[in-house]
Amino acid sequence: MGDCHYLYGNVATEKRIKFMKQLLEFVGIEGERLRRKWVSSAEAPEFVEEITDFVNTLKALGPSPLKREQKPDQPSAKVAVA
Amino acid sequence: MIEKVIERVKELLEGGEIKGFVGLCNKNGHTAPYLFTEVAELDHLVVGDFQNPGDARYPLNKLLIDLYRAYPEEKFGVLVRGCDERGLNDLYVWNQLTPKNVVAVGIPCPQELADACGCPKPYPDNSVAEPIAEGAEAQDLIRMEALGVKERFTQWMEVFSKCIKCYGCRDICPMCFCKECSLELDELIPRGEMPPEIPIFHLVRAVHMAGRCIDCGLCNEACPVDIPLRTLYKKVGDIVYRKFNYRPGFDKGKSPLNVLENK
Numbered sequence: 001m002g003d004c005h006y007l008y009g010n011v012a013t014e015k016r017i018k019f020m021k022q023l024l025e026f027v028g029i030e031g032e033r034l035r036r037k038w039v040s041s042a043e044a045p046e047f048v049e050e051i052t053d054f055v056n057t058l059k060a061l062g063p064s065p066l067k068r069e070q071k072p073d074q075p076s077a078k079v080a081v082a
Numbered sequence: 083m084i085e086k087v088i089e090r091v092k093e094l095l096e097g098g099e100i101k102g103f104v105g106l107c108n109k110n111g112h113t114a115p116y117l118f119t120e121v122a123e124l125d126h127l128v129v130g131d132f133q134n135p136g137d138a139r140y141p142l143n144k145l146l147i148d149l150y151r152a153y154p155e156e157k158f159g160v161l162v163r164g165c166d167e168r169g170l171n172d173l174y175v176w177n178q179l180t181p182k183n184v185v186a187v188g189i190p191c192p193q194e195l196a197d198a199c200g201c202p203k204p205y206p207d208n209s210v211a212e213p214i215a216e217g218a219e220a221q222d223l224i225r226m227e228a229l230g231v232k233e234r235f236t237q238w239m240e241v242f243s244k245c246i247k248c249y250g251c252r253d254i255c256p257m258c259f260c261k262e263c264s265l266e267l268d269e270l271i272p273r274g275e276m277p278p279e280i281p282i283f284h285l286v287r288a289v290h291m292a293g294r295c296i297d298c299g300l301c302n303e304a305c306p307v308d309i310p311l312r313t314l315y316k317k318v319g320d321i322v323y324r325k326f327n328y329r330p331g332f333d334k335g336k337s338p339l340n341v342l343e344n345k
Contacts, residue, residue, distance in 0.1 A: 018325050019289075019321055019339065022317075022321045023288060023317070026227075027281055028231050028315075030231060052345065057192065
């Protein structure tokens with residue numbers, strides 16, 4: 001922490017993600033759909049591993065509840081939740 | 083209680099301590115916010131309650147911000163309840179007001195209103211009278227938290243989908259003082275699209291209330307389609323308190339979400 005290219009970027013992110021996970025849970029969207037992991041640009045294998053794991057988690061959770069709320073004429077929901 | 087308020091305001095106006103008093107005025111059967119500048123006008127001053135608690139509550143602090151921006155050198159008085167006082171404290175933190183320009187004249191809320199609001203502190207520290215009610219639990223929040231994640235989703239989506247994008251919640255909010263608002267950014271909230279995309283419209287506002295909402299509940303009262311916004315922002319406040327041990331309006335210092343140090 002604090003060792004971020006964007007100075008305090010990771011500190012701010014850490015706080016926001018902590019907060020956001022709980023807010024999502026409260027409005028009925030599983031907190032596991034939001035994930036934060038620190039990976040440097042030189043750590044490709046870690047990145048791949050993390051994303052694979054995230055995809056598996058999401059597959060286990062099933063489609064996002066927001067999908068059902070989507071209108072058919074909208075190509076994708078513009079939300080920051082996977 | 084009203085006599086005590088009038089007495090105090092009279093004292094402040096006559097003594098020349100304040101330029102004017104932002105309070106509530108009843109004329110022709112209507113109650114509205116008003117800037118009292120003459121002692122003679124004080125006959126029309128009311129504190130808002132007639133038959134029921136909270137008959138008339140207005141974001142008087144919001145008017146105070148406008149006055150402060152127009153007359154930064156002058157000092158004004160303002161009528162405050164417990165929530166309004168929390169609002170003042172938080173507005174000082176956000177540099178939207180300075181304590182040296184404000185004289186708060188406080189009134190305690192009745193228990194009935196405190197219970198309806200689930201208010202943590204239904205009385206201001208700076209009050210013309212002793213507290214007449216105790217802090218109440220937020221029953222709405224407790225009820226909502228008891229539900230399962232799927233049920234909460236259904237309930238929230240149902241109420242969010244009623245939104246007519248009137249911006250009433252933002253416009254009445256005493257803590258919404260930004261000159262530019264994310265809810266008007268085309269990239270986030272496309273203009274002319276009705277209803278607004280849910281839940282993103284409401285979540286954007288909820289996130290911006292983190293470390294800022296003082297739980298006055300005016301948004302809830304203003305909403306024409308009865309979205310339980312207060313419950314949502316109560317949760318926001320609850321998360322910030324649990325995770326960061328910070329309560330806007332109670333704690334001095336900036337919101338942890340706005341402090342860029344590793345705390």
